[in-house]
Amino acid sequence: MNRTPISTHVILICGAIFMTLPVWVAFATSTHSAETILRDGLQFWPGGHFIETYNEVLFVAGGVMKKVTAMEMLKNSLILGIGFAVGKVIISMLAAYAIVYFRFRLAVPLFWVIFMTLLLPLEVRIIPSYKVVADLGMLDTRAGLIIPLIASATGTFFFRQFFKSVPDELLEAARLDGATAWGFFKDILVPLSKTMIAAILIIMFVVGWNQYLWPLIMTTKEENYTLVIGIKQIYQVLNEGGELPQFQKAFALTILATLPPVMVVLVFQKWFVKGLVESEK
Amino acid sequence: MSGVKLKGVRKVYPNGAEAIRGVDMDIKSGEMIVFVGPSGCGKSTLLRMVAGLEGISGGDISIGDRVINDVSPSERDVAMVFQNYALYPHMSVRGNMSYGLQNRKMPKAEIDQKVTDAAKMLKIDAYLDRQPNELSGGQRQRVAMGRAIVRDPQVFLFDEPLSNLDAKLRVQMRIEIKKLQRRMNVTSIYVTHDQTEAMTLADRLAVINNGLVEQMGAPMELYTDPKTLFVASFIGAPQINLIPVKFDGSTLNCGSLKLSGFSGLPENTELVLGVRPDVLAPNNAGQFKMRVDLVEQHGGENLVYGALDGVTNDDGDELEICMKAGKDMLPDLDSNLTLNFDPSTAFVFRKDTGERLI
Secondary structure: OOOOOHHHHHHHHHHHHHHHHHHHHHHHHHOOOHHHHHHHOOOOOOOOOHHHHHHHHHHOOOOOOOOOOHHHHHHHHHHHHHHHHHHHHHHHHHHHHHHHHOOOOOHHHHHHHHHHHHHOOHHHHHHHHHHHHHHOOOOOOHHHHHHHHOOOHHHHHHHHHHHHHOOHHHHHHHHHOOOOHHHHHHHHHHHHOHHHHHHHHHHHHHHHHOOOHHHHHHOOOHHHOOHHHHHHHHHHHHHHHHOOOOHHHHHHHHHHHHHHHHHHHHHHHHHHHHHHHOOOO | OOOEEEEEEEEEOOOOOEEEEEEEEEEOOOOEEEEEOOOOOOHHHHHHHHHOOOOOOEEEEEEOOEEOOOOOHHHOOEEEEOOOOOOOOOOOHHHHHHHHHHHOOOOHHHHHHHHHHHHHHOOOHHHOOOOHHHOOHHHHHHHHHHHHHOOOOOEEEEEOOOOOOOHHHHHHHHHHHHHHHHHHOOEEEEEEOOHHHHHHHOOEEEEEEOOEEEEEEOHHHHHHOOOEHHHHHHOOOOOOEEEEEEEOOOOEEEOOEEEOOOOOOOOOOOEEEEEOHHHOEEOOOOOEEEEEEEEEEOOOEEEEEEEEEEEEOOOOOEEEEEEEEEOOOOOOOOOEEEEEOOHHHOEEEEOOOOEEOO
């Protein structure tokens, strides 16, 4: 290995500090009492109220919202994130499988139609989507929160490209081996796509976790709030009633909201690297 | 075991291109047939039609007494070995070999038995739990063959299975395939563009050109008695020497060259004289004069290449011919040799149709 020059390290360290410092300040501030924050502003060093604040936010009803705890919002967020990611992977794999392996009329135009929807962000269709979900009576349900979001042009596109790179001989060998259409998908394609699935799961989980606008208009009851919605609501809640604004709790909630995506990326990082290093085909 | 019959088989692609233009063939049970031809001649297409991977546009293919035109690939009772092995990369060797049997709902104990037997036969029993990417090319090829063997098919199909291997391994695997095929006595169709592979493996060869079978027969029959110019030029290494000639009633003429000893040929027609490199020999009374350009020493024999004196090809360049000689014959470069051959060992073809006249 070549020795990396010091300047490279210096630049990297500066960059890392620049990126993580706000997160650190948020964490440090969240461990102080409301009075300290109000009197002295943001804090750079951790204070003595870590357990107290986080306990109250996570487990005590009324500690952060009127009724729900951060624990429940965490659960909602996880359900949204996981449902969103898993749903997207399933739907887009099946769609890509149909587009690549089945010869049907309009396969190519249909693919382009799917691809075009990449140009349309959720915000464009949010009113019609809301109307559909409302008419189906799915407002304030988890299904209503997840299902309208799980079609994924990006995922379909990635899986299509991947399936196209799988050699035709594998399909032919499987046909001679008597594999059915479902058998080929489940026994050959899905295992071959492992790393691809992992990558898309990670990306989509983070995207799902960070969804803001859709959960905001979909959920009206507090017990359906996700963490991201909770962060937005907490300032309103905390400002009511003339008490001291509980900024430490808002910061604690922010820290909690960033943790799961970070964990997911850390855990799946090995898969990413494996997928890059190993060429299985 | 059962044979394979092809009757008037045609393949026309939707864009109108004709890949196979009416092939009739009767492959006997237990026979090893090799399809050989240049790339794009349709040999792989024909094999894939037998396998069921390509549709049949016309005619019938039957295995045994069963017409299989509309039977799905897995129910045709054929097994195929692909050029790039087509092993399932995520499955162990055992998984690769047993996948087809699992799909057939065979009991697990029976699958294990068959896989173990086949692996022993192919000497891959030590690798059964490895992944394909941990195997060498030759081992992968064996696994691909094992996957075919365990299914006990009526017909083996080989699609250029050795072309991804290095030269030494190719010869070794070629011998093993031949032995295996003899031992198992399964009807086999083998596609290759390598004429050495074709000659050594085949019970009978089918030389395919342009979607048609040019000639079918035992390897030596095709070598000594080619029916067309194409077969003569494709079979045999080094390639046959082809000299454009015309017949004037007594001699074959080309440039200043006049060859006697031929009769009964049409006059004023473009003809091609074919002389195998191994029937040429130095002889001072000979009819060919050659200026030596290159001597290739192959160990047991030498190949002497040179320009034929007084003859030009269609482009006006010198015509190169080749002679197969003993390992002791090492003529100097640019020296002149006089060569002779027995006219009865030479072939004469019509240039336009490729049909052989003598």
